[in-house]
Each structure stands twice: as structure tokens, then as C-alpha cells.
Amino acid sequence: MGSIAKLSRHSFPDGFVFGSSSSAYQFEGETNKSGKGPNIWDTFIEEHPERISDHSNANVAVDFYHRYKEDVQRMKEMGMDAFRFSISWSRVLPRIQPYVTLFHWDTPQAIEDKYGGFLSRNILNDFQDFVELCFQKFGDRVKHWITLNEPFMFSVNGYDTGTMAPGRVSTLENYPGQPKISGATEVYIVTHHLLLAHATAVKVYKEKYQTCQGGKIGITLVSHWFEPYSSSESDRMATKRSLEFMLGWYMDPVTKGDYPQTMHDCVGGRLPKFSEEESKMLRGSYDFIGVNYYTTYYAQNVEDANYKNIGFMEDARVNWPGIGHLLNYTKDAYENPTIYITENGVDDVNSSSLDEALNDQVREQYYKDIFDNVLKSINEHGVDVKGFFAWSFSDDFEWGSGYGSRFGLYFIDYENDLKRYAKNSVKWFKQFLHKDKTKLNHNM
DSSP states (O other), X not given: OHHHHTOOGGGSOTTOEEEEEOOHHHHOOOTTXXXXXXXXXXXXXXXXXXXXXXXXXXXXXXXXXXXXXXXXXXXXHHTOOEEEEEOOGGGOOTTOXXXXXXXXXXXXXXXXXXXXXXXXXXHHHHHHHHHHHHHHHHTXXXXXXXXXXXXXXXXXHHHTBOSSTTOOBSSTTTSTTSOOOSSSOHHHHHHHHHHHHHHHHHHHHHHHTHHHHOOEEEEEEEOOEEEESSSSHHHHHHHHHHHIIIIIHHHHHHHHSSOOHHHHHHHGGGSOOOOHHHHHHHTTOOSEEEEEOOOEEEEEEOOOOOTTSOOHHHHHTXXXXXXXXXXXXHHHHTTOOOEEEEEOOOOEETTSOHHHHHOOHHHHHHXXXXXXXXXXXXXXXXXXXXXXXXXXXXXXXXXXXXXXXEOOSEEEETTTTTEEEEOHHHHHHHHHTOSOGGGOOTTO
């Protein structure tokens, strides 16, 4: 605990970036303003309100659309260096570096209706047009681009479990009465097209914009860490399989040009294939990797699935019951890429009083422990971590959880004009991020 007690930004390498993360749909609100067209989340919530735990929507969210200046000022006052946000595809800061996500799950509904969105290769040309517009309009100010946020979650929850937009399901157990897909295929097709869209965006940026604009481009992936449920060899193999089906599904293609062999073995002919040209375009298609980490699970081997009704989870053949382990694994397995931790945080339930919500000691301790483990990976294992973004700056619309989960450093009073209240973790972050070494209180 001694090392944790003395943590500050000066414990990290020079140039290490601290910031917070957001996404357009979860924060902005004003879903029908400034010429914005509907996206798949607007439609999903309208057609399936029962799939949002509190039956809410993001029409207002936390009103970042109108309050962005005051919120960015709060970030500055906390001592944050950067802010990660997304540009809504369907809608097209003082001393705060922008880290911009180009796709954070909000496919325009017009594209979804026209050809099925990411189920079709047609998406590649349209996505290229969108990202080129962003590079042209904002590239002189944006020096860190992120092509995709968590393609794993978008694919699995949107095209296998049906719990997120566009709400397609591949197994009967989730939502009886919904169209059943015979064996999970769409989840793999969507990921395939997401990866090609990513590689296309990177290729365009590097060939046409990077030299003159001087920026960098990468992709943000999410992964849990997994521990074997028992000491059995089968559970150890399940742990390896879990990582390959979650992290390797995307890291293998962008580093090696193909999916993990484990996925070929388990999924067989339902796993799409890259052409030689596509593999070449994918390999090395990043300047940095964004890693989103939240928790650790046990992995347990299960018997072979019934191949009459196969979902993604059955393909992995595991039950999905720390950040340092994940960082170390990524370094060792993928030739030590430059990493930004683009999301990490802990949520509170939306049932406590205001005083209880503001006294978020669990969040303070969580970040202390996380930073301690990140430092160990940097100092002891040589992982090239360049920055950390807290999820999130404020409470927000948490997709299927609606407003029922609170991840924010700032409390949003949804019953009182969305008033912002600084939680105790804001005070801790201010002290942690203080740039003057002489004024640090090492008894944090």
C-alpha cells in the first residue's frame, strides 16, 4: 500500500496522458437537432424499449450538446490533459487534447435500411467517405484518431445476443419470437467488415493525411482478463480460448493478417476469410492500440455445442463467469504495441442518496489500485502504455442499462435540470493530476 499512497501523475513516464472518455450518443442528447439523421440506436430504443433496463432513451442524455464548454472547463480544472469523444456519423476545447473516435456504434439508420449496415461490404465505401470528411475538416486539430470503439461489443451484442442496436439475435433463448439465425454467422460477418473498415480508414489516413497533418491513428478494443476456473488442463485451455475469442479476434488480424487458429478450429466455415490483399492491408494497421478494461472473469470449459443452434458464446466454448495481466499479455503476444487505456472505470447503482453518491470512496480506491498495476506493467514488464482515460467524466446513458448505472466522476442530477455535482473522486483526481510536484500531498 505504500506505493499506492504516494501515487501521482509524476509516478508515470514523462508525456503520459491522463483524460476521460465519452461517446456522442451516450452524452450529447439533442438526437434530432442540427440536421442529424436517426441512427440504429434511435430506432432500437423506439422499437424495443423493453431492452433498456429503465425504459429510458438518450434524447437528452446528459445534454453535453449544450453544456460541452462548461464540462470541458471542469476537465481542465481537474488537471486532465485530454478528452476522448466520438463524432456521430449520423450528425455530420481549452488546452485539452482531442482523442477522436470515428465509430462508436451509431450506424446511420439510412445505411442500415439501405443495405444492412455492417452486414454488407457496401459499408466500406460509405465509411471511407465519412472518415475522409472527418480527416479533411478536423485533421488540422485532431492528432489522435480512433477508427472503432469496441467492435467486439458492437458485434456480439448487436448481432448475436440482441441486447444492443440493431438488436439482431442468433439464438432462440434470448428473445423468443425474434427472427432466428441458424448458427451464428452475422456476428462474424459484421466483425469482418468492421476490421476491413478499420484497415481502409487507416490506409486512407496514412496515404493522404498523416504526413501533412502529423497525427496518429489506432483502434480501441475491449477485453476482460480471464483466469481458469480450476487447475484442470481443459479450463486452462478455456482461458486461452477466451482471450483469443475476445482480444485475439481483433488483435490477430491487425498484427498478423488473420484470425486466431483457435477461431478457425472452432468456427470453421462460418468464419469469413481475408484475401491476400486484405491481410496485407490489415497487418500493422495502427500507430497505437486502445485498450478498454473493466473486470476479470473465470473461464471454464464446456462440452461441444449443439451445432443446430450455435451462438458466439457457444463457439468460444467457455462460460464467461487484472489490468496488469492484460497489458503484459498484449505486450508479449503482439510485439509490444503502443497502448492507451482508452476506458476504465467502476459504476455505482442509481439508488443511493446524493450524499452517498458523492462519497465514492470505492471509485477512489479502484483508480489507485488500477494506476498501481499499470505502473507495474510499465516499470517491471516494459509495456509501452502512453495514457489513461477514465470512464467516465460524468454519469451518462449506459446503453442497455439506461441511466441505472453511474460511472461518472461527476454526478448528474437527472431530476434537477441535469445539474453537475463533483464526487469525492474529482477532488482526488485534482490532487493526483497536480502538475506542481512541490504541492503534492503524498497522504492521498
